[in-house]
Amino acid sequence: MKNVTLLFLICFTVSIVMAAPEAEILSEKVICQQPGRYIGWPTIEKGKDGTLYVVFSGDRDSHVCPWGVTQMITSTDNGATWSDPVTINNTPLDDRDAGIMRTRNNTLIVSWFTSLEFAYQFEEKWQNYTKERVLSWQRHIEKISDETREQWLGNWIRRSTDGGLTWGEYIDSKVTAPHGPVQLTDGRQLYVGINKKVGDRKSANPAKAHRIAAAESRDDGKSWQIIGYVPIPEKYSRSGSFSEPHVVEAADGRLVAMFRYSGEPNHYELIQSESFDGGVTWTPLYTSGIWGYPPHLTRLSNDWLLVTYGYRKEPHGERACISRDNGTTWDVDNAFILSSANNSDLGYPASVQLDDGSIYTIYYQAPERREMTVLKATHWRIKE
Numbered sequence: 079m080k081n082v083t084l085l086f087l088i089c090f091t092v093s094i095v096m097a098a099p100e101a102e103i104l105s106e107k108v109i110c111q112q113p114g115r116y117i118g119w120p121t122i123e124k125g126k127d128g129t130l131y132v133v134f135s136g137d138r139d140s141h142v143c144p145w146g147v148t149q150m151i152t153s154t155d156n157g158a159t160w161s162d163p164v165t166i167n168n169t170p171l172d173d174r175d176a177g178i179m180r181t182r183n184n185t186l187i188v189s190w191f192t193s194l195e196f197a198y199q200f201e202e203k204w205q206n207y208t209k210e211r212v213l214s215w216q217r218h219i220e221k222i223s224d225e226t227r228e229q230w231l232g233n234w235i236r237r238s239t240d241g242g243l244t245w246g247e248y249i250d251s252k253v254t255a256p257h258g259p260v261q262l263t264d265g266r267q268l269y270v271g272i273n274k275k276v277g278d279r280k281s282a283n284p285a286k287a288h289r290i291a292a293a294e295s296r297d298d299g300k301s302w303q304i305i306g307y308v309p310i311p312e313k314y315s316r317s318g319s320f321s322e323p324h325v326v327e328a329a330d331g332r333l334v335a336m337f338r339y340s341g342e343p344n345h346y347e348l349i350q351s352e353s354f355d356g357g358v359t360w361t362p363l364y365t366s367g368i369w370g371y372p373p374h375l376t377r378l379s380n381d382w383l384l385v386t387y388g389y390r391k392e393p394h395g396e397r398a399c400i401s402r403d404n405g406t407t408w409d410v411d412n413a414f415i416l417s418s419a420n421n422s423d424l425g426y427p428a429s430v431q432l433d434d435g436s437i438y439t440i441y442y443q444a445p446e447r448r449e450m451t452v453l454k455a456t457h458w459r460i461k462e
Contacts, residue, residue: 101398101414102461104436108445109160110151110453116140117149118442118451121257121374121428123178123186128433129154131242132440133176133188134453136163139211141423144196144218146172148188150242157438157455166245169230170222172196175426177258182265186238187299189251189258189269192230197222231275235259237299252293252302257324257374257428259295263331267295268357269302270325270335290320290337292357306358308335308351320349320363322372326405329381333357334405336366336373336385346371348387352405367410368399374428378460379435386416386439388425395419396427396441396456416456419443423451435459 109132110117118141120134129152136149148167151160167173171192179187197219204212233254236245251259253271262268273291290308295301310320322338333353339346348368351360370387378384383401385408395418401408416427416439424443431437436459442451 098409098412099400099460099462101416102459103416104457104459106417106456107454108452109153109157109440109455110134110136110163112136112163112450112452114450116143116450117453119175119256119426120440120442120453121177121426122430122438122440123180124430124432125180125186125241126184128156129241130157130430130438131178131186132160132453133166133178134442135174135176135190137165142172142193142196142199144172144215146174148173148176148190150178150188151453152242156432157457164242166236166242167234170226171230175254175256177256179259179261179267181261181267181298183298184239185298186242187235187259187267188238188245189233189235189254191233191254191275194222194227194231233271233275235299235302249300250302252304253291255321255323256372256426259293259299260325260327262327262356264356265296266356267299268325268333269293269295270308270323270357272321272323273304273307290323292325292353292360294357305356306353306360308337308360309362311362324373324375325357326375326377326383328377328383328404330404332404334375334383335360336375337363338371338373339365346390348373348385350405366408368408368413370397370425372426374426376429376431376437378431378437384429384437386427386429386441388427388441390422390425393418394422394424396425396439396443398427398429398439400460414458414460416458417441417443417454420445420447 116138117136133150135146149163177189233251235251255271259267259269273289292306293302320337325335337349339349348366350366376384386398389397396416398414427441429439440455
C-alpha cells in the first residue's frame, strides 16, 4: 500500500511539473533603434538557410503619421547581430503593420496596409502639433489627389525570390492583419484578416465591409481570392470589434485563428475560431481566456501551439501561452512573461523557433517613459 501511495505521489508531482513549464530567458536586447523616430508592429521569419528576417513600419513621426515605410533588418547569427534597416515600401500613404512569411518555394512575402488616418487625425488634432509638424503634414496631405488615394489605399503584398534583395510588383491581398499570411502543408498560402481598406472613412458603408475573411493563394502569393468568412455571434456583433487576427495550422490539420477583441472597457481577451476544411468555414468566435492583443501563433517542433501577445495593462509587457492539444485549451494560468515595459505602447510580438529548439520573439516598446519606441527581442526557451 505504501508503494502504491508513493507511486501516486511521484506521478502526481511529475504531472504538476509537466503542467507548468517555465520560460528561461537567454537574452533580451534592442535590435533596431531610429533616434528621434517611432517604429513598430514587427514580424519575424526564418529563411531556409537560417537567416532571420524582421520587417516593421519605421522612420515615423508617431503612432499615426504620413511617413511610415516598410523596412527590414536581417540576422545571419540567430539574432546575435542585426543589419541596418533597408526600406522595402515607401508609398505616398502611411505604410503600416508589416508581416513576413516564407513559402514552400522559398519565396519571401511581405504584407502591409496603407492608411489615410493621418489626414483625419490632422484635421481633428492639428492644434496639438508643433508648427513644424503641421506644415510638413499639411504639405504632404495637399499632394494626395483622388487618383493617389484610389491607387494606393489598400492591403498589399510584395514577393521576393532572391532572399529579400529585390521585390516584385504590388499585389492586392484582399485582407489585412499585422503578421500577414502563413504557409499551409497542402502548398497554399492562407491569409486571415480584415476585408476592408483601413483608414478609409469616406468609403460607402464601411461597417459592412469590415468583415473577417480568409483569403488563399495557390500560385505562391501571386494572386489572392477570398474563400470564406468567420461568423460573428450576435452577442459580439454589437458590443465590440474584431481585428488583427493570425492563424496557424495545428498538427491535426485544423486551422486555429485568434483575434483581437475590443469590447467593453479594458476587456481585451483573445477570441478564437477554427476551420476544419482549409479555411472555407469557421466555427463561431469564442474567448480563449487569454487577456492581451494582438496574437501571433506558431507551431513548435513538439507540435505545441505558442501564442505571443502584448499585455497592455499593469504590469505592462510581452507574454506567451502554450496549448498542448492543438488549440483546444490554453495554459492560461501559466503564461510566460517575456519582457516588461514602462507603458502600454508596446507589443505585436512575433516568434520563430530556432534550430536548437529555443524561441526568438521580437516586439516593439519604449525603453523608457516618453522615449520613442524601439524594436526588441527576447531569446528564450521553454524549460519543462
